[in-house]
Amino acid sequence: MLEIEGATHRYGELTALDNVSLSARQGEFLTILGESGSGKTTLLRVISGLEQPTEVGKLMIGGENVVGVPPSRRNCTTVFQSYALFPHMSVAENIAYGLVVRGISRDDARKQASKALETVRLPGFEDRRVSQLSGGQKQRVAIARAIVTRPAVLLLDEPLGALDERLRLNMQNELTDLQRQLKTTFVYITHSQEEALAMSDRIVLMRSGRIEQLGTPSELFDLPTSTFAAEFMGFENLLPGVARSVDGNLVSVALSGGSPVVGIAANPAGISQGDLVTIAIRAERLSHSDVSRKQCRHLNTLAGTKIDQRYRGKYSDLDIETAAGKLKVRTWDNASLPEEISSVSWRAEDCIVLPTAANRKT
Numbered sequence: 001m002l003e004i005e006g007a008t009h010r011y012g013e014l015t016a017l018d019n020v021s022l023s024a025r026q027g028e029f030l031t032i033l034g035e036s037g038s039g040k041t042t043l044l045r046v047i048s049g050l051e052q053p054t055e056v057g058k059l060m061i062g063g064e065n066v067v068g069v070p071p072s073r074r075n076c077t078t079v080f081q082s083y084a085l086f087p088h089m090s091v092a093e094n095i096a097y098g099l100v101v102r103g104i105s106r107d108d109a110r111k112q113a114s115k116a117l118e119t120v121r122l123p124g125f126e127d128r129r130v131s132q133l134s135g136g137q138k139q140r141v142a143i144a145r146a147i148v149t150r151p152a153v154l155l156l157d158e159p160l161g162a163l164d165e166r167l168r169l170n171m172q173n174e175l176t177d178l179q180r181q182l183k184t185t186f187v188y189i190t191h192s193q194e195e196a197l198a199m200s201d202r203i204v205l206m207r208s209g210r211i212e213q214l215g216t217p218s219e220l221f222d223l224p225t226s227t228f229a230a231e232f233m234g235f236e237n238l239l240p241g242v243a244r245s246v247d248g249n250l251v252s253v254a255l256s257g258g259s260p261v262v263g264i265a266a267n268p269a270g271i272s273q274g275d276l277v278t279i280a281i282r283a284e285r286l287s288h289s290d291v292s293r294k295q296c297r298h299l300n301t302l303a304g305t306k307i308d309q310r311y312r313g314k315y316s317d318l319d320i321e322t323a324a325g326k327l328k329v330r331t332w333d334n335a336s337l338p339e340e341i342s343s344v345s346w347r348a349e350d351c352i353v354l355p356t357a358a359n360r361k362t
């Protein structure tokens with residue numbers, strides 16, 4: 001449904017998009033995730049035609065080459081965070097607008113607008129003024145207006161960004177339900193990793209105009225390929241080390257202080273013996289006792305002592321000082337936290353070994 005090859009866009013000296021290639025299948029929910037300024041909106045504007053890319057090898061929407069085609073003639077529609085509704089028109093007129101300019105009669109357009117309003121769970125709202133709607137209702141009308149023209153690709157630029165937390169969670173579910181029902185390709189922008197993990201078939205993680213990692217939510221969550229991706233996806237513990245050996249995807253690492261640990265690498269071919277590496281472990285995958293993990297083939301254990309403990313309601317965070325550095329351990333078992341802790345352990349599959357940018361130890 002969507003195919004982009006080698007898209008680069010510069011604003012003067014600044015390269016906002018740097019040789020980006022990606023594709024999306026029919027009915028796929030593809031999320032563009034990244035921090036502010038990483039190029040997400042620029043990518044969406046290049047797809048919709050609001051921005052002419054400085055360079056592009058290929059740009060296809062719904063099987064059609066759209067390089068040089070104006071936005072109104074591309075088979076895609078954008079939903080903006082700011083809704084971009086016409087304030088002087090009724091809800092039905094807003095939704096029907098795109099159909100009327102395509103030459104559909106006002107009666108038919110109104111009927112289709114009513115249907116779209118039912119789809120976004122706002123039946124009977126046809127004659128309301130936009131000013132009489134809540135933020136969540138305005139966003140639903142904006143979505144109804146976008147889907148009524150049945151685009152091949154729906155582009156959504158942080159559509160839930162202006163909504164409060166509870167409404168945002170409800171709308172996340174509604175949007176994914178709607179997407180499954182319509183089987184339309186969604187390209188969705190967000191800077192929230194939770195939103196991306198909850199909604200997407202695949203996630204494109206952007207960094208400074210480039211794709212840092214592209215994969216399923218579980219690939220990004222469990223197997224980041226860089227320290228940037230690991231930090232962005234919320235890995236609390238990152239420790240430096242040196243690769244001692246590589247065996248398949250298992251990498252043996254010497255941490256500072258000399259402690260040997262075993263972890264897995266998403267891309268073991270990118271790591272050689274002697275390379276500087278970083279290991280990444282989620283706080284909840286660390287245990288302050290290894291009792292339940294005796295069956296594990298590769299269990300890493302480091303001696304350590306508790307230096308801090310914080311109660312967080314559902315869980316507690318412990319800071320453990322080890323010879324390799326400080327580790328954060330998250331435990332849900334608030335009731336049986338030991339006073340003294342002598343070691344911390346974790347499974348090899350929860351220990352992600354990442355190449356360090358300035359690689360190769362001299």
Ligand SMILES: Nc1ncnc2c1ncn2[C@@H]1O[C@H](COP(=O)(O)OP(=O)(O)OP(=O)(O)O)[C@@H](O)[C@H]1O
Nearest residue numbers: 011014016034035036037038039040041042043191
């Ligand atoms: N019209 C413009 N003129 C000049 N620079 C721009 C323009 N639009 C965006 N930029 C710059 O291009 C880079 C990428 O911006 P973009 O809006 O694509 O990022 P983003 O990831 O969508 O950020 P945000 O999450 O804050 O919306 C930023 O450094 C931004 O300042």
